[in-house]
Amino acid sequence: MVTENTHELETELVEEGEEYLSRSEKKRRSTAIQKIGEELASFPISAIRSFNLPPDLLQEYEELHSITKHEAKRRKMQYIGKMLRDVDIEPIRARIEEVKEGKAAxxxxxxxxxxxxxxxxxxxxxxxxxxxxxxxxxxxxxxxxxxxxxxxxxxxxxxxxxxxxxxxxxxxxxxx
Structure with missing residues (x-):
């Protein structure tokens, strides 16, 4: 009975034009965004400013660079990852690749x-x-x-x- 209701809910979501994401897919996307956030955090703050991030996200990265405790950094990165879910990640990913290619050259x-x-x-x-x-x-x-x-x-x-x-x-x- 539970599986039938779940299936009906999935069908309703797909019919309304919304994309149904399984829990595992949501987790994979969230982890991928978290990794992009960590890559961005590895850059100096002067380079991060050139990424045209929203002001509140840029402020979080500035705070992250001033934190010295490991656990506090981990929690801050989790929060940044959560904030990145609401931002278009593709321009950030492309800019990271540009910077990496420039360093390699x-x-x-x-x-x-x-x-x-x-x-x-x-x-x-x-x-x-x-x-x-x-x-x-x-x-x-x-x-x-x-x-x-x-x-x-x-x-x-x-x-x-x-x-x-x-x-x-x-x-x-x-x-x-």
Whole structure:
């Protein structure tokens, strides 16, 4: 008898145009929203401000960043998750992905420049030719001087000041 009434209620809801969600589906959606809230909480507050969140939700994130106790943070995250259920989550999810992709691209660029610098310090002529061909406005004399000074610092086991300057020089070339 109970199952018949439940089935009738489900049928009525579907007929009215409302989507019927099982308890398990509600729980899965709630957990997914909670995870997005936790991902957002992992960003610094200055980055969270760029997400265009409602003012009350932004205030909750600011309070969350000032909390130090584990249990208090957990409860605050639960509350934020509850608030996120009333907000359109797709723009937030898309913005999180944009930020993640941006960080990955920055990391890839950084590693590329490190490898290029290491090849220059090993005396790789192809690396020097690559730079000259890729960046026609490069100051070759300054580049060679930075490489020479960095090699000397490595040989004498001194602090790597010129190596860092070489990396900055390559990064400036990449950005221009």
């Amino acid at each position: 920055q990391s890839a660029d950084f590693h590329h420049l490190e490898r290029l610098r290491d090849r220059l310090l090993q005396g790789d002529k192809e690396a020097m030719n690559f730079i000259v061909e890729s960046y026609p406005d490069v100051d070759i004399q300054k580049l060679r001087q930075l490489v020479r000074n960095a090699k000397k610092e490595i040989e004498k086991q001194k602090p790597l000041k010129s190596s860092k300057l070489l990396f900055r020089f390559l990064r400036e070339l990449e950005q221009s």
